[in-house]
Amino acid sequence: MSAPLSAYEGIVGSAVIRQLRRMGEKLAGARIVHVISTREGGGVAEILEWMTPLMTELGLKASWEIIHGSGRFFEITKSIHNGLQGHHVAISGKDWKVYEDVNARNFGRLRPVLEEADVVVVHDPQPACLIKLCERRKGKWIWRAHIDISRPFRPVWKVLRTFAEKYDASIFSMAEFAQPLPHPQFLVPPSIDPLSEKNRDLDPAELSGARAEFGLDPDRPLLVQISRFDRFKDPIGVIEAYRIVRKVTPVQLVLAGGGATDDPEGKAVLEDVLEAAQGDPDIHVLLLPSAAHKTINALQRLADIILQKSTREGFGLTVTEWMWKGKPVIGGDVGGIRLQVVNHHTGFLVNTPEGAAHRIRYLLHHRERIREMGGVAKEFVRNNFLLTRHLREYLTLFLAIRSGKEEPILQV
């Protein structure tokens, strides 16, 4: 259950909340429907969990719908997802047929709500072909791509583009992630909810409880990476960095991640990680349930050094969460991490396990820098990457796209 808008006033200020209410008045009664592929796990579902109720509070008729599919469907969409991020994947004509058939079945169920909506926001590739099926749509349709599709595996993009180009507009998290499409392409970075279970302040008892639960030593530095078990997150590279640091400093490592129902590849990656850990008692590999938000929050707050050593990344919301907890991040020099981590300012960008190990050792020997950089990082998140900014940009988009005008300045 998300908090009401007024609960954020103490964090972002009353002017920001007042601004959102004024914009909501302009959109009162508008029917907004989000469509995604999973209610559990992943940043997109988390965003919609707070965004939909807040839009409703502002007077919009907002809802989100889930498409249902078989295990095979999600294996195929995972391949599509990987292909869009540049991975060479094999998707046969039969697979694409399964993809379209599952979408067709879902369309049969969702048809009334999709046809009547004023704005439909379709998230990521899984439900992207719904637009092809909804011939009697009345509203504007927007495709929201949360991942980096700047260098896709061309055969995958060639098919998916035939759906994407039918939309009235698309949204990408960063300019670097976009692909040319024959409609306006907007840029909206994602955000975090500072009052969610994953981000709210925790009391000392909750932190010590988590430390005890996972058998973490309070006297030794703790390195943590939390993200899905996904090859692009490079958990094996994190273990390599840990081993380099371990030669000189007795650190502990937590690699924690949740499984999402649309990510069948995660199990295989988890097995590889366990094999790489070789039973080292100071490497804690945790497969967390998707609702373990408080545990993730506690691990983030217990960490001395934070890693997000991705080799390919969308925006990287995990990084934003770290920063909100006042922690500098050692992140892979890719995707949205580059936007968030500014060297010597809010963290460090690295390219190799060796680079990560170097920065870990630097920070462990300059504890005051951890506090300084963490403080800077938290303020940047407050000003730019909380849900209030995200909500404002969606409202701006709805106002702009419903006006049907192309002017750079719209009076509403």
Place this chain on the structure above:
Amino acid sequence: MTPFEVKDCALLLRMSGLSPAGNLRELRERITGCSENVLFHHYCETTLRTTFDNPDYRNDFAVWAKLYLGDRVLAERLGILDPYTFRSLEELRTATLEVIDERLGESLMVPWARPGDELFFLESTTVVFDAGIRITQPSRLGAFIRKMTNGSAYYHYLEARRRPPFGKDDFTLWLMENEDANRPYILALASVDFYFHSLPHLRRELANVLTEAKVAK
């Protein structure tokens, strides 16, 4: 005086459709052909954009020259261009191209960025709406500016200079309805070297100078 109607605005970024620039020659080519909205965005709307950094320069071309072309001379020359001192965006474009041409003439090779570090050309859609606030007393203007959103400050103090009458902010135009009585406030607003401020800093600065003018009055 008529009450001052406070507006608010929200910015939405969009891709311009131009190919990204990977070196200085491509930057020149794109700036030559881009729309005024693209130019305006990269010089003026940067203050409204989300960021994790406080860059040294307010315009994106200077920041890119420093961080990705590694050309600090070019960055300094572009960074000092203040778009609000030009009578039109075309004049700003000409001045920008002049700086780039000068640098290309000085360089033995064309400065280039690594793949992945290209400059993307953006523009924006800005939605303007009534904030529902009315200011009736000039002496209260500073207090209102201190509390208003960054969007309101941007729209009335910066974006206004793009609208006729060219170069004037909305607050000053309102105060000029009773110019003699409001002269201290008008002079206070004109004294702010605003281009290099972030919006939160600009709001504080405007509120401070107006408060000082009120005390002096």
